[in-house]
Amino acid sequence: MQVKKEQVRLSLLKKAEKEFLEKGFKNSSLRKIVKSAGTTIGNFYNYFENKETLFEELVEEEYNNFLELIEKHNDEEGIEEFLDTEDLQKYREVLSEIIQNIIPVFSEKFVLLIEGSEGTKFEGTKDIIIKLLKDHFIEHIQKYESKIMDLEMAEITAEQFLNGIILIVKKYKDKVLRHRLITEHILFYISGMMAIIGK
Amino acid sequence: MQVKKEQVRLSLLKKAEKEFLEKGFKNSSLRKIVKSAGTTIGNFYNYFENKETLFEELVEEEYNNFLELIEKHNDEEGIEEFLDTEDLQKYREVLSEIIQNIIPVFSEKFVLLIEGSEGTKFEGTKDIIIKLLKDHFIEHIQKYESKIMDLEMAEITAEQFLNGIILIVKKYKDKVLRHRLITEHILFYISGMMAIIGK
Amino acid sequence: MQVKKEQVRLSLLKKAEKEFLEKGFKNSSLRKIVKSAGTTIGNFYNYFENKETLFEELVEEEYNNFLELIEKHNDEEGIEEFLDTEDLQKYREVLSEIIQNIIPVFSEKFVLLIEGSEGTKFEGTKDIIIKLLKDHFIEHIQKYESKIMDLEMAEITAEQFLNGIILIVKKYKDKVLRHRLITEHILFYISGMMAIIGK
Amino acid sequence: MQVKKEQVRLSLLKKAEKEFLEKGFKNSSLRKIVKSAGTTIGNFYNYFENKETLFEELVEEEYNNFLELIEKHNDEEGIEEFLDTEDLQKYREVLSEIIQNIIPVFSEKFVLLIEGSEGTKFEGTKDIIIKLLKDHFIEHIQKYESKIMDLEMAEITAEQFLNGIILIVKKYKDKVLRHRLITEHILFYISGMMAIIGK
DNA sequence: AATGAATGAGGGTTCATTCAT
DNA sequence: AATGAATGAACCCTCATTCAT
Structure with missing residues (x-):
């Protein structure tokens, strides 16, 4: 049968x-x-093979996509230039477009990878991403602001930044809304960070 | 023995x-x-008595402290006036002092209450707090900015705001450092929110 | 294996x-x-599914059979006419035949239902049956004797009547013997009740 | 203290x-x-000493009282003579007086002894009493009726007789009511037995 | 490919009893 | 006399996994 x-x-x-x-x-x-x-x-x-394999199969592709995104982003220097503007509305538009390309990464599977992986071989993923983000933040701030960002705040901000995306993806299924909220979220973080470093 | x-x-x-x-x-x-x-x-x-009682005993006092904090805060209208300033450094100082009084509430037990209480009678606490924060945010923004805050962003921001405090308390045990980071965190959120509403 | x-x-x-x-x-x-x-x-x-389901599976069918018996009996008015006779031997024979149809209900499962069901959803069954029997007794006595039966004795007699059947089923496995004993038991109760109401 | x-x-x-x-x-x-x-x-x-000793202490005296009652009763031949009458009301009165002397035995402790003693050294008491009653019944019937009582019915009747007393004691705390009900109960059994043996 | 029987470890909880204080 | 800390076995139940069919 x-x-x-x-x-x-x-x-x-x-x-x-x-x-x-x-x-x-x-x-x-x-x-x-x-x-x-x-x-x-x-x-x-x-x-x-077992419960864990099932989980891995769900998440593996997402994980690789994410790694790829990171790598590509490391190459693509220059994004920040667009962001170096005083016009907030312009900011929003540029951001929105960038996010358009990144957003497919932020799927339910991604949430799984970050939040639901305790007990699997992926359970360290969240920390890895946070570290990447943190380093990224520090680097950029140093480059553009000639100020050293507080190490602890960098870490907190990185984790919070990630948490925010997870939160949005978990809560809002509508693609358009999700896109807008992630844009706002990122904008929020850029503003917040600027305030912290005292610009 | x-x-x-x-x-x-x-x-x-x-x-x-x-x-x-x-x-x-x-x-x-x-x-x-x-x-x-x-x-x-x-x-x-x-x-x-049982596993749940053990949990409750750990958390009960904290919960009551928190409720008290909320009530007191509802009475104390006027905090925001101090915050309505253009001088960021001044801002920081005022904030720091306010936080000084609030910070004892943000203990490990508070983390337990918010993050570890699933399956107990306290499991709804996080949602209650988020709702309080959300309403608070919306109210204040309307009052001072004559702009309506995006409902979704208000909710996300409220949850993220709380998450950030939890995160800091979980990660940093040193009281002084914790205090500074929470101050920065709140400052971060004020800045971010102002950016969102386009001030 | x-x-x-x-x-x-x-x-x-x-x-x-x-x-x-x-x-x-x-x-x-x-x-x-x-x-x-x-x-x-x-x-x-x-x-x-669990311990209770195991019990229910043993007893459910019996319970439904019993309910059916009750309903049928409520329809069948007229049994008592046969019983309204002075000839005891005739009495016995008629009773024996009626019991023949009822007796399959009085099985080990029925005992379980009445005596072993504390802690399950069937735990009230005994009381329900006693109440039915009591009302039955009272009604019949009033009809035929124009005397009001003592309420307490009605209840005791009802419970004892049921207890007796349970006792017989528990003690005697042989179908023929069981049938005879239940017949005698019922006869015993009819005689006893007549004595009480002073006929 | x-x-x-x-x-x-x-x-x-x-x-x-x-x-x-x-x-x-x-x-x-x-x-x-x-x-x-x-x-x-x-x-x-x-x-x-332990849980069982506690139980025993509650019940021991009752047990001895009961044994005494049995012994005394075995000596007192002649009770039945009073009962050998056609006048039911007279019957009732005599019975009631006899019971007056016996009734203190039928206390809550007695119920305990019969119904609650499983797991203690008294757990066989009910069976012993039933056997005594059964033999008693058989003996008397043979003596007065020159008919052999059905052995199984004797046993059932004995147990039921005892159950009825237990039931009454458990349900009714009022001494006067209890006395009346036990009298009726015994009367009921005498009538029932007479019917069975076909008198 | 599909079934579900079988295992063994672990979950929270209640119990009578012992014994140091 | 009184306290209650400590023990260890038993309670019902859930779990992931293995394997014969």
């Missing part, structure tokens, strides 16, 4: 994503995932 | 706080708390 | 019935049931 | 009787008894 293989597999992934998002990896019950996907525990193990 | 009562009790509370902070109420294991406190499961129930 | 499903399931039900009958629902140990059925606690939960 | 010894002891006995009556020996919690008696677990063991 065989159902098309891909169908079961996709159903499992979909229901797992839902459960993992709601409860995180550790608190998710494989039994419940499997049940809501309409198959059985035993069959699950025909598709995935 | 009996140990003095208070010693065991305190040890249980201490180890419980640690475990609850790390894993949250639900994911904490009573068996592990009890073991690391150097006693047995059976004996635990001589000190506390 | 897998055993055929139905075998384990039936074994669990059988051993559970035994344990529940001996000790009642609350005092029965799932561990002991499971052990005597030759399986493990973990495996039990592959067959039944 | 000493309270009068007897006071604590009596309080423990009183609360234990209540708990044992409600839940039986096995299902009663010593913790709860001790708490409601206003003392502590540790102190309990200064007064009683």
Whole structure:
């Protein structure tokens, strides 16, 4: 009695994503995932090695996309130039366009990767990203402001910046709204940082 | 072999706080708390009614302190006047003083209350606080800026504002540093909000 | 080492019935049931949702049969006419035939339902039945004797009547003997009641 | 800090009787008894050896009273003569007087002894009494009726007879009512038995 | 491919009893 | 006499995983 293989597999992934998002990896019950996907525990193990593999499969691609984004961004020096303007409305527009390209990275899977990965091999991802962001912040500030940013504030700001994006993605499913809110969020952070460094 | 009562009790509370902070109420294991406190499961129930009571005992006082803070703050209209200044350094100083009075509320127990209380009767506290903050934000902005703040951004900002405090308290144990960072954090949020509403 | 499903399931039900009958629902140990059925606690939960479901599965059908019996009996007015005779032997025969139809209801499961259900959703069943019987007694006596039965005695008699059936079913497994004893039991109660009301 | 010894002891006995009556020996919690008696677990063991001893102390005297009653009754042949009458009302009166002497035996402690003693050394008492009653019934019937009573019905009747008394004592605390109901109950049984043996 | 039986460890909780103070 | 700390076994239940079919 065989159902098309891909169908079961996709159903499992979909229901797992839902459960993992709601409860995180550790608190998710494989039994419940499997049940809501309409198959059985035993069959699950025909598709995935174990609970962790299931999680990894959900998140792996996202993780790689993100790494890629980071790398590309490191090459693309010059973004900041656009941002070096006094006209806030202009700022917004430029930002919005930049975000347009980045936003696909900020998906539910990304939330999973950052917030739901405790107990998996991805559980350090959030820290890695925060470190990247922190270094990024410090570097840019030094470059443009000739002021040393407070190390602790840099770290806090980095984590908060990330948290904000996660928060928006979790709360708002509508793409347009999400885009606008992320833009505002980033704008908010740029303004805040400028205030801190006393510009 | 009996140990003095208070010693065991305190040890249980201490180890419980640690475990609850790390894993949250639900994911904490009573068996592990009890073991690391150097006693047995059976004996635990001589000190506390159950797992939830243990949590509540850790957090109850903090919760009441917080409620008190809220009430007092609602009375004290006029804080904002001090903040309505163009001199950023002055701003910082006034803020710092206000925070001095508030900061005892932001303890590890407060973190527990906000972040680790899922599964207890306190699990709605975070949402309540966010709502309070959100309404507060909206009200003030309307009063001083004659502009309506974006409802979604108000909510995000409120949650992020709270998250930031939690983050600082979790990461930095030194009182002086904590105080400075919270001041900066609040300053950051004021700046960010002003940017958003386009001042 | 897998055993055929139905075998384990039936074994669990059988051993559970035994344990529940001996000790009642609350005092029965799932561990002991499971052990005597030759399986493990973990495996039990592959067959039944929980301890209470196990009980309900044993008793549900019986409960419905009983409800049906009650309903049918409420329709069938006229039984008493047969009983309104002076010839005791005739009485016995008519009773015996009526009981023949009712007796399948009085099984071990019925005992479980009445005596072992404390702590389950069926725990009020005995009281319901007693109330039904009491009202029944009172009504009939009024109809045929134009005397009001003592309310307390009605209740005691109802409970005792039920207890007697339970007792017989518990003690005697042989169907023929059981039938005879229940007949005698009912006869006994009719005689006793007549004596009380002074006929 | 000493309270009068007897006071604590009596309080423990009183609360234990209540708990044992409600839940039986096995299902009663010593913790709860001790708490409601206003003392502590540790102190309990200064007064009683253990949970079972507590039970025994409650019931021992009752048990001996009962044994005595039985013995006395075996001597007193002749009671039945009074009962050998056709006048029901006379019957009632004689019975009522006999019961007057017996009724103190049928106390809450007696209920405890019969119904709540599972798990103690008294757990066989009910069976012993039933056997005594059964033999008694059989003997009397043979003597007066020259008919052999059905052995099974004798046993059932004996148990039911005892159950009825227990039931009355449990349900009705008022002494006068209790006395009347027990009289009626016995009358009921005599009538029922006569019907069975076909008199 | 699919089923679900079986395991064993761990979850929170209650219990009677012992014993140092 | 009185306290309550300490123990260890038992309670029902959930879990991820393995494996025979």
